Structure formats: structure tokens, C-alpha cells
Amino acid sequence: MGTTDSRLGQLRGSLPARNHNARTVAALAANPGCARRGVMDAAGIDKTALATRLGHPVQYGQSPFAIVRGHAFEAQVKADGGAQLRALLHEALGVPESAVAEGAYEELGGEIPEPETEPGAETEPGAEAEPGADPETEPTAAAREPKRLGREQRVTLTRRALHRVLDEARSDTCAILDHPLLPLDVAGTRAYLEPDAMACLVAGRLHVVEIKSFSVLDGGADPGKLASAARQAAVYVLALQDLAADLGFGRDVVSTDVVLVCARDFSNQPTAALLDIRKELAVTRRRLTRLARIDDLLADLPAGLTFDPVDAEDQGDAGPAAVRQAVGSVPAAYVPDCLSACELAYFCRSEARACEGGHGSGGLVGTLGTGIRGVLGGIDDIGRALDLADGACAPAHGEEEIARVLRRAAALRREVLEAAR
Template structure:
């Protein structure tokens, strides 16, 4: 017997709606950045800074999404003075053009003097392949092809501003070194051209260290390509080219980046995958600079940060994160070494209470040390008062 009445047609059952397509990671990152905001490129300098603080999910997500952290910091009311002056930028470009003039003749001479080249004679000329292509993905693919072709040809080749791809926390980052030289023996050498001077054969140690960390990122990216290229080998000694003394004449030194490469590689593997961080954000979270400061502040605070004083020299959001860390009384604002010494005491208030004997287990070595330090300080202040 039919369950429907004979006098009319059966009721219409609405069709099951088709499932919505899953949002890809790229789409999700574009939503976080803002639909009309162009992505800010992630360069090797930023990647080296990220590797130095792998526990900071905030920076990892913002860099992967292509958020301009300088613009974001300004919108939050905590701008940071980062970047070169226009004069320094123009001077650096002029010096780089001088080094690479005439097909890179001077650059190849410096490289042969400092590193040799797998052949007996100094190079007279080198192939300079065209690396133009559409978009960073196309340029990275064209660079990989040029490297393979130059290695197979067995001669000198100079790749001017190649594009390299490196996966960071499950998301691709595109990097652009100043130059990569292919030797006749198949060795690939990274060349970093800086505008700070090299006086009497040596340069500022801090600047050289920053250049080494930056170059180590390029070495890691090149190694990914070399794994698929027969006969290729990435050199762990990079060529650092700088102005000689107080002139505009180029000179060079060799920097071994094996230590920086190992540290950077280990730190990058510790980064939480970007999709895992993005999945924890509230629906509708965006870092679009067109939003109000209140909305941007809530969005930024929805992602965990790992502030340390070292961030002040490497991250545009450092002043904002420092202020929030101080408001919360987090001991991280005092430095990583201090944080490590304090064990389970995570706030300045808890540290002061433990030192005053108001909180904490006296059997805890950290609490006992704090109370002993407080007692010694009280004795010193009391003795000073008596002397006066």
C-alpha cells in the first residue's frame, strides 16, 4: 500500500546541497592577508630571523600569509624603524651593478682568487642565462632549469638574481640571492653583495654574521635543486663581496656557512605547520590593514607569540609584542636566559612573590635561590643605609 494519498502527487524532497569545496591553504592565507592586499615577499633575511625563533607561531603565520608586518605594526600603533634609507638603498644598487658589470668579469675574478673554480685558468667570461618568467613559481622553475643546463654544459655560468623555492612549515617561500655562480666542476656558489665596507680585509662581525645566516638559507634552497641534478654540488663557502676600505672598489672574502646552515635547517624543521596554526584561528580572522586597530589587535592576539628581546632587532612587530609581554608580566620579556633559569615561574609577579617568601616551595632550588638573593640584597641595602 502506498504511503502517499491517491489524490495528489508525492511531496517534493529538496535535493541534498552539494558539499562546499574545501578551502585550500593558499586561499586561507589570502583571506588572512586581505582579499585585495598583495602578498609581501618572504626574503632570506626574514626567514633566517624566523628560524632563530621557531616557537613564534605569530611570525610564522604572518610571514607565510605575506602580511606586511611593518604596515601591521603601524596600524596597531607600535611602528618599528626597519629597513634601509633611500640613500643606502641606491648606493647598494649602484655597487651591485658595478660588481656585475661586463658580464660579471670582476665578480668572477674575485671568486676565482678566493675559491678557485675547478680549473687551472681564471675565467674570462661566463654564460648569463635569461631567468625571466611569469610569477615567482615560473621564475623558480626557470632558475632550476638554468642550473641544470649550466651544470651539464661544464662551463662557467652566472645567474643574476635567481629565484629559489624553499618549503617552510608546509608553505613555499621564494628567495632571491644576489647571484649564484656555477663552476666548471659542477659546484654552485652563493654570492652575497653588501654595501658595508671591508676595512683591512675584515668587516663588522655582526653584519657578516647576518649575511652568513641569510646565505645559509640560500644554500638550503639550492640543495633541494642539487638533489635532482646529477653532478651538482652546493658549496658551503659563500663569497661575500663588499666595498674595499672607504672606496667603491669591490673586494671579497669567503664565509663558511656550515654551522649556520645546520642551525637553520634544524630550526625550520621545528616550525609548526602553517595549516595547523591557521586551523586554530576564529572564523573571520583577518590582518587586512583596512580593518580598525581594535579588530587587528584581536586578530594578532589570536595567534600565540614567543617574544624575546632579540626580536627587537629582527621583527617589525617586536614593540607591540614587548608591550603585551610587559602588561602580562611574562618573564620572557627579560630574556631567554632568564626564562630558562626561572623554571616554572612564568610571571614577574610570581618571581617577586617567591623571593619575598609569600609563594613557592622552599625546597624548589629556583625559589631557594631567589630568597637567598633577596636576603643578600636586603643586607646590602641595610649596610648602605647604616654607612650613610
């Protein structure tokens, strides 16, 4: 069967790889029963590219202009060694300005500049290469660019920096770690999460800082964007709590109040506020523990399964069909909330409505929402639910109570319609 990594690589094939992030972890935790998303995320599959191959391209996404604006806003907040960020921490946390005015500012993004010459062979800036030098042996411009550290190296840097600032913490200093990398176990695979920043031991606690470019108008933000930011921040806090506990400092050193930095009104001026994510943190932790282990999910899949058939490009109409068949072999748990969280939602919705997975006629109950799916218990098909309501079929073992409720509801509906006529 091969190792877990080799099987995940086989599933991905030549599809672009995407790492887990706080958004994908939060979306997976919101629908822990979806084996399809669990497998896709564990394999690092670019679901946007896969959705296009399936003929159901993503119909939402952040514009390039918004992404550029977000990067510029974050750079503005962190400029000059985080001077403005320190002022925002003072504003949001209500601590004396002196408590956050000083302290280390460490960039953990992971770039290591390479020396342009060998040690001891210094040259003057702009000096020409020696005559007769072989250009093929000279370092190219690309080779001289700073190299990015690997994820495990960045995790090690984060661990060392966090351990150091916690050991050396004083009440009159505030160390800021810029773009740390936090590991988190998700269903048996390791995810790497990168919060915007961490402020270390302000008022005795570690605080996650989230910088968002959406606006706060008259003291209020868009509820949907605020809820999404809270769910993502909860993933960061959970990972940071695990890391702090692993370093021997305990989970309580991490605050559940996240510092949320946004733009004020219609300007580009930042403002900060505390976001209490205790509820989101508890929900995320509970849902992540409910996720099926990736090894168990892979064990139920056909051997040799791949979401990237090698000859799909040469198969014409059969190519997308082969991809649809491969994706359809992994069970999904579609609900309407998936439309705002998963790139495959439009394909899964079409599949659920048509019951292409062999669930019967009428579509899947999940298309009606989580509330109705919960009320109907283990009944998956709308057609079967209607048959139970009309008495067209006998309830299976364990369905007696819900069948009685459905028949009662159908009788009341008939009475109302008759009265209306």
C-alpha cells in the same frame, strides 16, 4: 574552515602582500617559537603596514639612498657579463684566473620582451599608425613593456639552467647564474628566495655569491652586518642544497663557503672574501625543522579571524583596537632580539611588558632576554617568578627546582643588601 591558502588570504585581507625572503626566513628561524610571526609570514602580510595600524610604527629601516646605492653597486659588479665578478671569484677562491675567465652568464630575473607587432607584420622604426586605425585596439606602451615571469616559471628556469651547467661543467669554465629563484619549504608553505648570483662549479663546487654595499674597512666589516649576511646566506645555501639534491647531484656539490662581495674602504671598488657559514647553516636547518606547521597554527585560531577588519577605516578609535585584538589573539614569543629583526617588535614588546595577553602582572620573562627565559624554564611571568622567590606562592608541579634556585638567589640578595647597609 577553508583551505590553507584561503585562510591565509582572509588573514591578510587588503593589507599589502610581501613575499618571504632570506631575511624573513632567517628571522623566523631565529625565533621558532613565535606563532605570530609564523602566521604573518605565511600569509605574506606587510608587517610594516600592520605595525603602523597598530600604533607602533617601525623605527628602523634602510634608507632609499642606501637601497639605490646597493642596486648601483650590484650592477657595477655584474656589468659586462660579470667580468668583474669573475675577477672577484678568482681573488676570493684562490683558483687560477683561467678557471673562471670563461663560461655562460645567464640572467634568470624573468623578463620576457613582448614583440611590438604581430609576426609577419614588420614596420619601420618610428612608422606612423595607418589612417583609420582604432587606437583602442593598438597596444599601449604599458602593454609593450617586458613582462615578468611568475615565480614558478622562474623556479623552472633556474632548475633547467642549474641542471644544464652541472651536466656540462668543465674545470676550465665557470657558469654564473644571475638572480636565480630557489624554492624552500618553510613550515608547510613555499618560500621563494633570490640570491644575487650563483657561480657554478668553481673548484668542483657551487658557490652562492652575496653582494652587499656595506664597506670593509682595513680588512674588517661591521660584526652585526657580517652576522646578518651570514644568516641570510645560510638560508640561500640550504635552499640550493635542497634543489641540487632534488636534481640528483647531492647536497655536497654546494659549498658552505659563500663569496661575499663588499665595497673596499670608503671607495666604491668591490672586494671579495669567503664567508664560512657552516655554523649558521646547521642552526638554520635545525630551527626550521622545529617550526610548527602552518596548518597546525591556523587550527588554533578563531574562525573568520582577519588582521584587516573591513570597516576599520570607519571605526575611528575602534579600528586600531579591532586590529590589536586580532593580532593579540595569535601567541607571540617576544625577546629583545626581535627589535632588530621584526617589524612588529615594538607592539609585541609593549604587549609583553603590559601582559595584555592575560599572563599576569610584572611583564613577560621574554622581555629580559632569551638567557633568563631559558633559566626560568616554563615560568612566563616576571611577577610569578618574584612570588616564587619571595615564597608568596607555592611552586606548581615541575617548578620545585627553579623555585628553590629563586629563593636561594633572593636570600643572597638580602644578605648583600644588609651587609651594604
